[in-house]
Amino acid sequence: MSQHVLDQFMFVALPYVCLFTFFLMTIYRYRMQSFSYSSLSSQFLENKHHFWAVVPFHYGILVVTAGHFVAFLIPRTLLAWNSHPLRLYVLEITALAFGLLTFIGLTGVIVRRLSSSKVRIVTSPTDWILFAMLLIQTGSGISNALVYPWGSSWFATSMAPYLWSILKLSPDVTFVTAMPWMIKLHVVLAFLTIGFFPFTRLVHVLVIPNPYLWRKPQVVRWYGRK
Amino acid sequence: MNIRSQVSMVFHLDKCIGCHTCSIACKNVWTDRKGAEYMWWNNVETKPGTGYPTQWEDQDKYRGGWEKNSQDKLVIKSTGKARVVPNIFHNPHMPSMDDYYEPWTYDYQNLFNAPEGADQPIAKAISMITGEDIDIQAGPNWDDDLGGSEIYAANDPNLAGLTEQQRLQLNSVERLVFYYLPRICNHCLNPCCVASCPSGALYKRGEDGIVLIDQKRCRAWRSCVAACPYKKTYFNWFTGKSEKCILCFPRLETGQAPACFHSCVGRIRYLGVLLYDADRLEEVANMPDNQLVEGQRSLILNPHDPEVIRGAQSAGIPDSVIESAQQSPVYKFVMDWKIALPPHIEYRTLPMLFYVPPMSPVIANFEDGLANHSMDSLFHGIDQSRVPMQYFANLFGAGHEGVVRYAMGKQLAVRWHRRAETVGDVDRATADRYLHEADLTVEDAEAIYRLTSLCTFEDRFVIPPMHREQAIEMIKDPYEVKAETGFGFVGGPQRGL
Numbered sequence: 001m002s003q004h005v006l007d008q009f010m011f012v013a014l015p016y017v018c019l020f021t022f023f024l025m026t027i028y029r030y031r032m033q034s035f036s037y038s039s040l041s042s043q044f045l046e047n048k049h050h051f052w053a054v055v056p057f058h059y060g061i062l063v064v065t066a067g068h069f070v071a072f073l074i075p076r077t078l079l080a081w082n083s084h085p086l087r088l089y090v091l092e093i094t095a096l097a098f099g100l101l102t103f104i105g106l107t108g109v110i111v112r113r114l115s116s117s118k119v120r121i122v123t124s125p126t127d128w129i130l131f132a133m134l135l136i137q138t139g140s141g142i143s144n145a146l147v148y149p150w151g152s153s154w155f156a157t158s159m160a161p162y163l164w165s166i167l168k169l170s171p172d173v174t175f176v177t178a179m180p181w182m183i184k185l186h187v188v189l190a191f192l193t194i195g196f197f198p199f200t201r202l203v204h205v206l207v208i209p210n211p212y213l214w215r216k217p218q219v220v221r222w223y224g225r226k
Numbered sequence: 227m228n229i230r231s232q233v234s235m236v237f238h239l240d241k242c243i244g245c246h247t248c249s250i251a252c253k254n255v256w257t258d259r260k261g262a263e264y265m266w267w268n269n270v271e272t273k274p275g276t277g278y279p280t281q282w283e284d285q286d287k288y289r290g291g292w293e294k295n296s297q298d299k300l301v302i303k304s305t306g307k308a309r310v311v312p313n314i315f316h317n318p319h320m321p322s323m324d325d326y327y328e329p330w331t332y333d334y335q336n337l338f339n340a341p342e343g344a345d346q347p348i349a350k351a352i353s354m355i356t357g358e359d360i361d362i363q364a365g366p367n368w369d370d371d372l373g374g375s376e377i378y379a380a381n382d383p384n385l386a387g388l389t390e391q392q393r394l395q396l397n398s399v400e401r402l403v404f405y406y407l408p409r410i411c412n413h414c415l416n417p418c419c420v421a422s423c424p425s426g427a428l429y430k431r432g433e434d435g436i437v438l439i440d441q442k443r444c445r446a447w448r449s450c451v452a453a454c455p456y457k458k459t460y461f462n463w464f465t466g467k468s469e470k471c472i473l474c475f476p477r478l479e480t481g482q483a484p485a486c487f488h489s490c491v492g493r494i495r496y497l498g499v500l501l502y503d504a505d506r507l508e509e510v511a512n513m514p515d516n517q518l519v520e521g522q523r524s525l526i527l528n529p530h531d532p533e534v535i536r537g538a539q540s541a542g543i544p545d546s547v548i549e550s551a552q553q554s555p556v557y558k559f560v561m562d563w564k565i566a567l568p569p570h571i572e573y574r575t576l577p578m579l580f581y582v583p584p585m586s587p588v589i590a591n592f593e594d595g596l597a598n599h600s601m602d603s604l605f606h607g608i609d610q611s612r613v614p615m616q617y618f619a620n621l622f623g624a625g626h627e628g629v630v631r632y633a634m635g636k637q638l639a640v641r642w643h644r645r646a647e648t649v650g651d652v653d654r655a656t657a658d659r660y661l662h663e664a665d666l667t668v669e670d671a672e673a674i675y676r677l678t679s680l681c682t683f684e685d686r687f688v689i690p691p692m693h694r695e696q697a698i699e700m701i702k703d704p705y706e707v708k709a710e711t712g713f714g715f716v717g718g719p720q721r722g723l
Contacts, residue, residue, distance in 0.1 A: 045322070218420055221431060222433065
């Protein structure tokens with residue numbers, strides 16, 4: 001297979017397949033199996049190490065993912081911010097710190113699930129595949145940050161246009177094909193994770209309880225009354 | 227006034243024999259499933275004792291219920307609104323399985339399949355979660371009948387405030403005592419579990435006040451488990467959903483008493499409708515501790531009052547439910563006679579399950595080593611009771627003895643009255659004096675006696691017609707509902723991937 005075909009497959013076909021799967025299957029699962037939408041917490045079965053694994057992981061991955069979204073949504077603003085070296089350093093170090101936090105937390109999650117026999121029982125093969133994907137993804141993300149520094153800037157100039165081209169249905173792989181293989185791996189794995197998303201416990205991020213902070217404390221439901 | 231109806235309950239502790247039939251009925255009907263093995267929506271505890279989960283009443287440990295913050299506002303003690311967001315990944319006050327017990331079974335197959343050897347094969351205990359061998363450390367009734375135990379009974383949180391002498395007395399052999407406390411969900415008026423759910427999956431049914439968890443909307447944030455001060459919401463570790471007592475609503479809707487009520491051997495359970503004023507809930511839940519019992523009573527409305535009846539009708543409560551409320555045995559115990567009290571009302575959830583506090587067993591008075599049953603001390607006074615009044619006050623009176631003393635005094639007076647009536651070795655004047663002291667008429671004493679001792683099925687369970695059929699017809703095909711057998715959706719509780 002020529003390099004061109006491979007690139008087209010990895011950065012055009014695969015992203016569309018994964019995104020399509022993501023949207024179709026999450027909606028389908030929500031409509032048909034809404035019972036299965038749960039964070040499937042295992043805190044009840046093991047409460048000693050839970051905090052030290054789950055909390056760093058969640059805070060880490062939330063900040064890192066949010067960072068990717070920001071760079072994707074407002075690349076120009078980000079470049080302007082990075083035009084001062086000090087601000088660039090602060091941003092990069094913060095991002096790296098949260099990346100490391102994610103990695104440490106994720107390692108903790110995996111070790112906890114391996115070591116507690118009760119939690120192992122409620123860990124499915126899907127979970128293990130997902131953990132492996134996330135571990136490689138976080139590891140490659142941290143390596144990219146260390147080996148190819150100032151990612152917040154080159155993401156804004158090179159990756160954001162590619163991602164936007166995918167979204168606008170006119171894929172342009174010029175920038176992404178020129179990337180080193182480790183970054184390519186990160187991109188491909190990201191799309192694979194998105195495609196795998198609706199088949200995993202990850203769906204719980206879609207049902208975060210936002211109305212709670214505004215609703216009245218007590219909930220009463222009436223039959224036949226709205 | 228915003229009148230609502232609430233299916234309410236009374237448990238008459240003086241009659242509970244601690245047979246656990248209720249627990250087994252409930253277990254067989256509802257929680258005999260994977261992930262729910264450890265749950266006892268109905269459990270019976272020995273008191274004084276630590277209960278299930280262990281020391282559930284110790285809110286310094288479990289942080290259940292409501293508390294007043296520095297601005298005198300009612301907030302959830304575990305994770306209220308502001309704190310739920312940072313704590314959603316790890317609930318800091320979530321009990322774990324170790325606080326309940328790890329369910330186990332026995333490897334019976336080994337009795338058949340064990341290879342031939344020198345010893346008899348045994349059925350080893352194995353965990354129902356991992357299937358591995360288990361060293362059993364605790365069970366749902368681990369301290370059953372262990373009143374007086376230094377390991378269990380001595381750790382009962384209700385012993386707080388008892389003098390050293392009272393504690394010693396509780397442990398002295400002649401005064402050793404225990405009684406039983408059966409517990410189900412209280413279907414509170416101000417449920418902390420409902421208020422704590424980030425997803426809004428928990429709700430109170432408008433028509434009858436039953437508190438339920440919408441299994442499709444529960445996302446396992448676990449707030450309800452931490453928030454319920456009675457620890458009556460449980461986390462299903464397999465399906466990743468919380469579950470709780472549903473007051474057997476599919477049975478109630480077809481006119482049957484809940485399984486635990488129906489099966490009760492001691493006939494201690496009563497069920498009936500109470501009408502209450504929902505507009506005053508917040509006001510009452512905010513009252514000082516010593517006014518809470520009276521405050522909750524003031525919420526409950528007299529179903530015979532024409533004004534209340536009109537108000538209930540305009541609030542859409544069917545006449546059949548109002549009629550049912552007029553015959554409610556719960557109203558008699560809680561409001562007419564005031565001998566049934568809410569458990570731990572200081573948690574401020576306004577529980578709608580009331581307990582008639584138990585009379586301790588009669589103490590024989592010893593004189594020169596011989597039991598003396600002289601008439602004037604036939605029934606010892608409630609202050610000579612083996613269980614100190616302060617203990618019951620901690621459990622049923624938010625620490626205040628008044629309401630408990632009143633309830634116990636009435637029961638004692640009924641005993642004197644009936645002794646005078648049936649045995650006749652107590653003269654009428656003595657019985658009347660006790661009735662007078664207890665604020666009781668002969669008619670009421672007779673009524674208490676009848677509803678306590680001679681109650682039939684129909685006396686104990688006045689189940690309101692729930693009119694679900696009409697309500698359902700408006701929004702769904704009745705045949706579809708029939709196929710769902712009252713559960714709302716068909717499909718196994720399949721764990722997510």
